[in-house]
Amino acid sequence: xxxxxxxxxxxxxxxxxxxxGGVKRASAVEGVSxxxxxxxxxxxxxxxxxxxxxxxxxxxxxxxxxxxxxVFGARTRSARLxxxxxxxxxxxYLAPEGRAFPAGSRGNDLWFQHIAIIVSDMARAYSVxxxxxxxxxxxxxxxLPDWNPNAxxxxxxxxxDPDGHFLEILAFPAGKGDPKWRxxxxxxxxGIDHTAITVADTERSLRFxxxxxxxxxxxxxxxxxxxxxxxxQVFGARLRITALRAPSGFGIELLEYLSPTGGRRYPxxxxxxxxxxxxxxxxxxxADDAVKALRGAGAAxxxxxxxxxxxxxxDPDGHALLLRERRGQ
Numbered sequence: 058x059x060x061x062x063x064x065x066x067x068x069x070x071x072x073x074x075x076x077x078g079g080v081k082r083a084s085a086v087e088g089v090s091x092x093x094x095x096x097x098x099x100x101x102x103x104x105x106x107x108x109x110x111x112x113x114x115x116x117x118x119x120x121x122x123x124x125x126x127x128v129f130g131a132r133t134r135s136a137r138l139x140x141x142x143x144x145x146x147x148x149x150y151l152a153p154e155g156r157a158f159p160a161g162s163r164g165n166d167l168w169f170q171h172i173a174i175i176v177s178d179m180a181r182a183y184s185v186x187x188x189x190x191x192x193x194x195x196x197x198x199x200x201l202p203d204w205n206p207n208a209x210x211x212x213x214x215x216x217x218d219p220d221g222h223f224l225e226i227l228a229f230p231a232g233k234g235d236p237k238w239r240x241x242x243x244x245x246x247x248g249i250d251h252t253a254i255t256v257a258d259t260e261r262s263l264r265f266x267x268x269x270x271x272x273x274x275x276x277x278x279x280x281x282x283x284x285x286x287x288x289x290q291v292f293g294a295r296l297r298i299t300a301l302r303a304p305s306g307f308g309i310e311l312l313e314y315l316s317p318t319g320g321r322r323y324p325x326x327x328x329x330x331x332x333x334x335x336x337x338x339x340x341x342x343x344a345d346d347a348v349k350a351l352r353g354a355g356a357a358x359x360x361x362x363x364x365x366x367x368x369x370x371x372d373p374d375g376h377a378l379l380l381r382e383r384r385g386q
Contacts, residue, residue, distance in 0.1 A: 082347040083270040084383065085340040086306030088137075088144040089172060089252050092334040093220050094157075096134045096149035102219050103147070106189045107174060108246035109138040116151075125364040126329040128153065141248025143307055145172065155330030158221035164194075164289040164312070165320030167374045168327070169255040170335045171215070171223040173310075175238045175247045179212040179228040182245055186226070192217035196287040198226075207278035208298075213288055220332050225253070251300065251308035252337055254376045255320065259297050259313045261355065265372050266301050266309060269354040270339070270347065275308060276300040279315075293317050309337065323375025329359070336369060336377035344368050344382045351378075 093099040096114075103109040118132035128150070135148040159168070176182035183198050194215035203209040210230035215223055227250060229238050238247060256262040266272045281295035289296075297313040314320060327333060341347040348356070348368050355373035362368075366382035 080346075080350070081271040081304065082341050082343075082350060083266075083272050083303045083339045084305070084342060086252075086303050086309060087338040087340055087381070088146060088306075089170075090135075090146040090148055090336050090338065090379070091222055092155065092330060092332055093147050093149050093218075093222075094154075094332060095219070096136060096147055098219050099147045099149075100136050100138070103138055103145070106185065106191070107140070107224075108244070109140045109145070112137040112139050112144070121364050124361045125359075125367065125369055127359045127361070127369070128328055128330050131330065140174065140246060143249035145249070150330035153330060155328060155332060155334070158332040159321075159324075162221065162223075162333075163320070164215075164223070164291050164294070165255060165314040165317065167255050167257060167320055167323045168333045168376075169223060169312070169320075170252060170376060171225050172252050173213075173225045173227045173250045175234070175250050176226045176228050177242060177245055177247060179214070179226065182226050182228075183214055185245065186214075186216055192221075194223055195290060199284040199288040201280065201284050201288075202282060205278060205280060207276060208280055215288060215290070222332075222335075249307050251310045252335075253310040253312055254372075254374070255312045255314065256374050257313070258373075259299055259311055261373055262311050262313075263299070265351065265354040265356070266311070269350040270303075272301040272303050272309065274299060275302040291317065303339065306340075323371075325375075327375065329369070329377070334377060336379045338379045338381060340383040341380050342383065344380045347380050351380075 114136045116134050122131050123129055130152055132151045133148050135146055137146050179198050194217050198212055198214040201208040201211045212228040214226050218224055277299045279297055286292055286294045293316050295315045297315055299311040301309045344363055357371045359369040368380045371377050
């Protein structure tokens with residue numbers, strides 16, 4: 058099998074420990090993989106509009122791919138792209154084709170996921186997106202209010218890629234965000250700070266990502282008001298937001314809609330070739346140990362077993378994770 062979905066053959070290693078004795082089952086968030094309908098079109102969008110660099114391209118088929126993804130007869134083309142220090146993978150299923158992105162999707166639907174692309178100048182970045190006629194998912198760029206100590210001054214804008222996937226551009230004010238985003242640079246699109254997922258119950262998700270995977274809580278806020286409503290295009294939006302980090306890589310952000318409730322559930326019959334599919338790739342020193350812990354926290358398996366040191370599974374809300382073993386982590 059050729060390399061797919063950030064897969065590398067690796068050997069098992071014993072789980073490493075945090076200083077407090079807790080198991081560190083997630084040593085890095087390595088990237089996200091997004092299913093697309095037309096790889097060439099999507100590569101043009103991400104490289105031509107958002108400044109990503111194409112790293113490589115692969116075509117894959119065979120039993121290992123089928124066992125990993127749960128998609129019989131799968132044949133895929135994929136491209137790995139880099140922006141700054143971070144990576145995404147775009148995957149087109151040549152066979153079998155999956156379902157289109159769900160109509161009327163909004164931020165409180167539980168399949169919602171985006172990546173937050175950091176920009177050095179929000180006004181200029183928004184102008185670039187407008188010049189390429191991107192589809193708005195926000196009314197326009199929003200500056201979060203100063204009364205919110207953890208989010209005040211952050212500027213954000215949601216938009217859609219050619220398949221309807223949600224994306225975000227984000228600009229941090231002084232004193233917020235990773236210091237690397239404030240380095241002097243002429244670049245406009247800098248890298249990826251986090252991937253955000255909508256969840257039904259933050260405490261349940263923390264038992265999964267914090268307690269079972271060993272990620273640390275890096276910050277939290279409760280966001281509401283007209284700016285948040287117009288950012289998410291959800292009237293009455295009130296969100297509990299929790300930022301999680303592994304020892305390296307970008308973050309995973311949990312978005313729980315305290316209101317309005319009633320977002321649609323992740324389809325139980327969703328598959329990796331459907332266009333709503335994303336998976337987040339995490340490095341782990343022992344995939345078998347991690348999968349056992351995550352099943353105890355509500356994970357559902359997608360893979361029929363470990364394939365080239367990797368498992369694909371779903372969290373309690375349906376979001377997919379690829380766990381990949383890495384020696385020495």
